[in-house]
Amino acid sequence: MESLYLLVPLSVALVFVIGWVFWRALEGGQFDDLERPAHDILADDENPVQVQVKRAD
Amino acid sequence: MPAEGRHRVAILGAGRELCCAGCEAVARTIVEAGLESYYETRTSCALPPSLPSERNASEGTPAAEVAGSEAALILDRVRCSACLWLIEQTLRRVPGVLRADVNYATRRAHVAWDAAQTGLPAILDAVRAVGYDAYPYDAARQEALERRERRTALWRLFVAAFGAMQVMMYAFPAYVDGGGGTLSADAEQLMRWTSFLLTLPVLVFSCRPFFDGALQELRGRRIGLDTPIALGIGGGFLASAWATITGGGEVYFDSVSMLVFLLLAARYAEGAARRRATRALDPLLRVEGGRRLAVDDSVRVAAGERFPADGVVLEGRSSADESLLTGESRPLPKRAGDEVVAGSVNLEQPLTMRVTRAGAETRAAGIARLVERAVASRPRLVESAERAARALTYVVILTAAAALLWKGDVWVAVAILVVTCPCALALAAPIVLTRAGTALLGHGILLTRSRALETLTRATDVVVDKTGTLTTGRLAVSGATLLGWESEVRCRFIAAALEATSRHPIAHAFPGGDARLVQAPRNEPGQGVEGRIDGRLYRIGTGGYCRSLANQDIPLAGSGAATRIFLADADGWLTAFDLEDELRPEAAAVIGHLRADGLEVHLASGDAPPVAAAVALRLGIERYCGAMSPQDKLDYVARLQHAGRVVVMIGDGLNDAPVLAGADASFAMGSGADAAQLKADVVLVNNSLANVSRTLALSRRALRLVRQNIGWALAYNALAIPLAAAGWIGPWEAALAMGASSLTVLVNALRGLEPASPWKASTSSYPSPSPSYS
Numbered sequence: 001m002e003s004l005y006l007l008v009p010l011s012v013a014l015v016f017v018i019g020w021v022f023w024r025a026l027e028g029g030q031f032d033d034l035e036r037p038a039h040d041i042l043a044d045d046e047n048p049v050q051v052q053v054k055r056a057d
Numbered sequence: 058m059p060a061e062g063r064h065r066v067a068i069l070g071a072g073r074e075l076c077c078a079g080c081e082a083v084a085r086t087i088v089e090a091g092l093e094s095y096y097e098t099r100t101s102c103a104l105p106p107s108l109p110s111e112r113n114a115s116e117g118t119p120a121a122e123v124a125g126s127e128a129a130l131i132l133d134r135v136r137c138s139a140c141l142w143l144i145e146q147t148l149r150r151v152p153g154v155l156r157a158d159v160n161y162a163t164r165r166a167h168v169a170w171d172a173a174q175t176g177l178p179a180i181l182d183a184v185r186a187v188g189y190d191a192y193p194y195d196a197a198r199q200e201a202l203e204r205r206e207r208r209t210a211l212w213r214l215f216v217a218a219f220g221a222m223q224v225m226m227y228a229f230p231a232y233v234d235g236g237g238g239t240l241s242a243d244a245e246q247l248m249r250w251t252s253f254l255l256t257l258p259v260l261v262f263s264c265r266p267f268f269d270g271a272l273q274e275l276r277g278r279r280i281g282l283d284t285p286i287a288l289g290i291g292g293g294f295l296a297s298a299w300a301t302i303t304g305g306g307e308v309y310f311d312s313v314s315m316l317v318f319l320l321l322a323a324r325y326a327e328g329a330a331r332r333r334a335t336r337a338l339d340p341l342l343r344v345e346g347g348r349r350l351a352v353d354d355s356v357r358v359a360a361g362e363r364f365p366a367d368g369v370v371l372e373g374r375s376s377a378d379e380s381l382l383t384g385e386s387r388p389l390p391k392r393a394g395d396e397v398v399a400g401s402v403n404l405e406q407p408l409t410m411r412v413t414r415a416g417a418e419t420r421a422a423g424i425a426r427l428v429e430r431a432v433a434s435r436p437r438l439v440e441s442a443e444r445a446a447r448a449l450t451y452v453v454i455l456t457a458a459a460a461l462l463w464k465g466d467v468w469v470a471v472a473i474l475v476v477t478c479p480c481a482l483a484l485a486a487p488i489v490l491t492r493a494g495t496a497l498l499g500h501g502i503l504l505t506r507s508r509a510l511e512t513l514t515r516a517t518d519v520v521v522d523k524t525g526t527l528t529t530g531r532l533a534v535s536g537a538t539l540l541g542w543e544s545e546v547r548c549r550f551i552a553a554a555l556e557a558t559s560r561h562p563i564a565h566a567f568p569g570g571d572a573r574l575v576q577a578p579r580n581e582p583g584q585g586v587e588g589r590i591d592g593r594l595y596r597i598g599t600g601g602y603c604r605s606l607a608n609q610d611i612p613l614a615g616s617g618a619a620t621r622i623f624l625a626d627a628d629g630w631l632t633a634f635d636l637e638d639e640l641r642p643e644a645a646a647v648i649g650h651l652r653a654d655g656l657e658v659h660l661a662s663g664d665a666p667p668v669a670a671a672v673a674l675r676l677g678i679e680r681y682c683g684a685m686s687p688q689d690k691l692d693y694v695a696r697l698q699h700a701g702r703v704v705v706m707i708g709d710g711l712n713d714a715p716v717l718a719g720a721d722a723s724f725a726m727g728s729g730a731d732a733a734q735l736k737a738d739v740v741l742v743n744n745s746l747a748n749v750s751r752t753l754a755l756s757r758r759a760l761r762l763v764r765q766n767i768g769w770a771l772a773y774n775a776l777a778i779p780l781a782a783a784g785w786i787g788p789w790e791a792a793l794a795m796g797a798s799s800l801t802v803l804v805n806a807l808r809g810l811e812p813a814s815p816w817k818a819s820t821s822s823y824p825s826p827s828p829s830y831s
């Protein structure tokens with residue numbers, strides 16, 4: 001039972017880490033257009049080597 | 058139209074025929090660039106080849122769409138339709154404000170004011186004073202605002218979701234243990250404090266919208282949607298926090314955070330649905346924010362660009378796509394002297410135009426305003442639903458207070474507060490109405506008052522005007538009687554050549570003539586035309602005018618039902634032409650449809666009775682009246698209304714204004730005249746009579762959706778509140794039910810009305826099945 005006193009605070013810390021990661025993704029614009037990626041997978045890459053990931057903002 | 062087979066492109070291994078050189082070029086480019094898979098993956102047909110122009114039109118966005126004393130305002134910090142109602146009322150009470158309409162779906166306000174009494178800053182201040190923000194409309198800022206809003210909403214949702222998940226994990230041991238003693242008191246206290254810690258951000262950050270809303274409602278001394286929710290969440294949290302600090306009693310952190318998550322999820326989905334519903338209107342509103350131009354400026358418009366203002370072509374030859382305004386997708390030829398409208402697209406060659414109307418004066422801006430205003434005039438059914446929604450919140454808070462006092466159970470009170478869903482009553486109808494307006498606009502039908510949709514579904518009689526409505530208003534030859542030795546073909550050829558030299562309306566009845574064949578043409582105003590063809594002198598015109606050349610008596614008497622003109626030469630009479638106002642090709646089918654729908658069709662014409670009778674006979678209209686003045690028509694409609702009939706008037710926009718205003722609902726032919734000035738409920742911008750049946754069908758579907766939604770919301774609330782009061786529904790189940798109810802209504806509102814986008818080629822109005830609320 002003593003492990004609880006370590007693991008529960010650890011889980012809280014983890015929640016905040018995950019929250020921070022999500023916040024970064026959100027501010028990076030990853031959730032601004034949720035439709036495009038779904039269409040992207042249907043199109044073949046012409047030249048996979050040269051594909052660069054660019055964000056609009 | 059070009060000859061068939063001229064525009065062919067091999068797409069995906071099969072030869073495809075295309076409508077025009079423009080589409081051919083586009084298709085060829087797509088195929089040659091190796092992008093053929095576009096045709097495999099696309100889900101709807103493309104726009105006409107005018108797409109690249111959008112970028113140009115949005116350049117140089119002005120700071121605000123403020124022209125004269127009218128402005129479109131973006132409203133911010135708005136949470137539900139009650140807020141919008143409040144803003145509308147506030148705006149209308151500002152001294153000097155002439156008109157204020159708030160669009161519930163786009164969340165924009167349209168304000169007109171008297172510049173002598175007040176100004177825009179005062180109006181914006183009035184909105185801020187009641188706790189909201191308003192900005193003048195500006196496309197770029199609107200976009201930034203929407204993105205900010207979307208991100209914040211998603212972040213709140215995430216915090217609530219993750220908080221709820223974690224807190225549920227900490228609450229789980231206590232549920233499993235059930236007070237059995239396996240969980241030590243210390244461990245349980247640890248779980249409680251951890252739950253408290255993780256619920257805190259949910260309450261402080263994720264719940265902000267609810268608390269802000271409740272605070273504003275409190276300040277405005279009214280109760281809206283947010284007050285019960287804020288009371289429920291706040292009460293639940295405080296009771297649990299007290300139990301944690303004192304170390305006794307029950308904690309319900311898991312229920313509180315789950316509740317917040319479900320409510321936010323429902324709200325997020327609602328926002329997404331609302332954006333979808335209004336997206337179709339965007340291009341029209343973007344026109345409103347066009348470049349700053351003044352009247353009489355000369356502008357060069359490149360091919361593929363949108364015309365920035367209404368004007369007249371000075372130089373160049375091209376064609377324009379006016380589908381945005383009229384729903385007519387065929388390109389219209391434009392050359393020097395022709396009018397062009399803002400928002401339409403120049404398709405082929407660069408043109409130079411002179412601006413005649415700019416900014417808020419343009420037809421596109423007028424139409425955009427009308428479309429927004431349309432939603433603001435809500436059908437009576439919707440208005441009473443909104444009143445019911447407001448009354449419902451009071452009932453709910455009283456019930457919850459009673460449950461708290463008598464049963465002493467916080468959670469029953471919380472469940473009651475949360476389970477009610479007044480937003481389903483207040484929100485879903487405006488979305489249906491916005492969608493109906495957008496769908497109609499796509500067919501060139503401009504709905505200026507949503508209220509008309511309701512009236513149209515109850516209509517029993519249709520009164521139709523003749524000239525300009527059933528007929529095109531242009532004369533055409535309906536019959537020719539040969540009187541001399543010349544063949545009919547030759548007579549028509551001579552008539553066309555003679556009339557080609559004239560500008561009289563009758564000349565339109567003889568198209569295709571070549572004026573160069575006529576020597577020494579002479580025009581006798583009100584009489585006719587004479588001229589020499591191949592050396593012979595001919596006259597075309599009234600009987601008297603021709604008799605003085607033919608030197609014989611008129612061989613035929615006029616029948617009265619048609620205008621008759623004659624062709625004669627010096628040797629005698631050649632032909633008598635009967636001219637009639639040309640019926641619209643779709644007129645007979647439309648009248649048939651109306652009759653099949655069980656509507657009584659009346660013809661009320663200002664023309665001579667025999668003419669009215671002839672038209673009525675041809676179209677199968679049994680009740681007709683001729684020689685009616687505008688006042689007679691109004692009396693006719695009033696008599697029908699007196700007998701308890703609901704009358705729809707279809708008329709020419711300009712001449713029939715009084716009767717259009719007097720009828721229960723009215724259609725006007727737009728004819729390019731100022732659509733915005735017309736008094737009709739529905740303006741048929743592209744002059745197609747077929748759109749009458751389309752509007753009727755769509756209004757029936759839209760009203761059915763509205764009724765279903767209101768019925769569902771009423772039934773849901775009537776069932777859920779007693780169940781919650783009886784203690785059968787816990788707080789988080791209540792939140793789930795409330796969210797599900799909101800979504801049901803929204804999904805139903807977005808169901809097969811018609812494709813929301815005005816450009817979707819496939820008009821698959823799939824039959825809407827009976828609603829299934831499972």
